[in-house]
Amino acid sequence: MNHPRTGDRVVELFNSIDFITKSQFREILKSGRLSRNGRPPITCIIADGIMCFTIDVAKEFQLPTILFRPFSASCFWALFCVPKLIDAAELPLKGDYNMDKLVSNVPGMEGFLRRRDLPSFCRANDLSDSKLQHVVSETHRAASGYGLILNTFEELEEFSLTHVRTKFQNVYTIGPIHASLKTKTTLQMRSSSVLEEEDSKCMAWLDDQALKSVVYVSFGNMAVLDALQLMEFWHGLVNSGKPFLLVIPGNLISGQLKVPRFHFEGTKQRGKAVNWAPQEEVLAHPAIGGFLTHSGWNSTLESICEGVPMICWPFYADQQVNSRLVGEVWKIGLDMKDTCDRVIVEKMVKELMDVRREEFVESANQMATLARKSVSRGGASYCNLNRLIEDIKSMNRVKQCFAVGIEVFDTESSTA
Structure with missing residues (x-):
């Protein structure tokens, strides 16, 4: 287990x-x-x-x-x-x-x-x-x-x-299977009380943010970063000037090197870090404007269904392929594979959220429409x-x- x-x-x-x-x-x-x-x-x-x-x-x-x-x-x-x-x-x-x-x-x-x-x-x-x-x-x-x-x-x-x-x-x-389930059944999955507490914290925070202004950051439950990589992402996000919601599960960081708490404490007004977040609900929230993701297939499909453009940093397995599809084929985001640098993170966040925002949003909305149509009757x-x-x-x-x-x-x- x-x-x-x-x-x-x-x-x-x-x-x-x-x-x-x-x-x-x-x-x-x-x-x-x-x-x-x-x-x-x-x-x-x-x-x-x-x-x-x-x-x-x-x-x-x-x-x-x-x-x-x-x-x-x-x-x-x-x-x-x-x-x-x-x-x-x-x-x-x-x-x-x-x-x-x-x-x-x-x-x-x-x-x-x-x-x-x-x-x-x-x-x-x-x-x-x-x-x-x-x-x-x-x-x-x-x-x-x-x-x-x-x-x-x-x-x-x-x-x-x-x-x-x-x-x-x-x-x-x-697929998308999670969307098919919503079409086929009214069954609602509920989290444990501990996760519900995190749920209410981050969702309440999102409620206070401007429309399409927040970058949601999650690398799933199998990716492993070292603390230095996490700090590159952190500094890039902070330097972008965009509010962000960052998920840091307990198994995300490898090794003994710990991230200094002051990095998180000093940027509370701009960013929020949580141990867990209800991803489907977060991606559907009107405050979310972009998703920095490991390009896991479930995450990719969830983002597509909600019409959220992506910045892709693949970790392993199928994620390298998925990130290329997002950036080059579907044109609904940017592929940042094989690099982890705060300057590039800042540049790509600004490109996704500002410079090419309308282009990505239009493509993402078109794909979301196709996804919803596919799982609907007929x-x-x-x-x-x-x-x-x-x-x-x-x-x-x-x-x-x-x-x-x-x-x-x-x-x-x-x-x-």
Whole structure:
């Protein structure tokens, strides 16, 4: 439960899944425990995309498997193309390679994807790197499953989805999922009392700020900065002259070096730092004018849905790809990858919030409209989610017919 799930230690998680989880999963299915106490029989397995062992195990029990990938479709496709990149000598990245050179062997993305925009796993100097090998292997193994669920929508990543569908027979684009849930259900999630206290603090602070004036800053719950990096961001934000809401969870800072409190105390009127914030509510607040983000896919989609322009500082995995899409393809923000400097932070905040504000806001609003349309009744994601539900129902009917057929066959055999 407390494993950091990031950096080099993510390999430990991969190894645990391969060597421990697979056998336990097989035992659970074999025992039949999941179908006891009045629960119906299992007719389908939906698994995370890095757990492709479920495909092999499920086949032993004649069950179809649908994999869910939380990555962007573009990152998924880039990882699928890694063998082509290796064959073309575009990987590994070694020596003094020009990281801004365009990549030629990711179809659909040739015009904008640079070496520095490839998923972080691709920066391994050694092609035998365990993280790279695992994610590429799992991406290809996914093609042997029944289907693939992606948290995206057609208008957002059509250039990648077109190619993904040449390798996967059933692709369900049902995103943005958080927006789909709001469309499909009235269920409201509530935080714990501790988080609600932070919630009320930062939301009340936002209520006192001018329209579209605040920069929201959050690097998610998996990024790790050292204290010096945090201070570069802090000084850049302060020097920009813009009010900002900065989320600093307990696991954000690595090492023993602590940030002096006076840095925060001395700028309270301009900025506010909290341990946690209700991100969807914050992004929807009228005071928010920009989002300085690690470019995690959920954060990116949440920002898109609220029409909030972004400054992207990707940390790892799919985030390098996502930040490039934000800056170069969708034109809804700026890509600040591979640099952490207060001067650049200040410059980009001013560019996002002042110099190019109207341009970014217009593009972001257009994308938000497409996102909302996609999850609304009749939209592509709305229809794809219904198709996914109906396909799972049909699996249930087939399984029931199969079970009845076996029972009839056994009865006839015993009679004979």
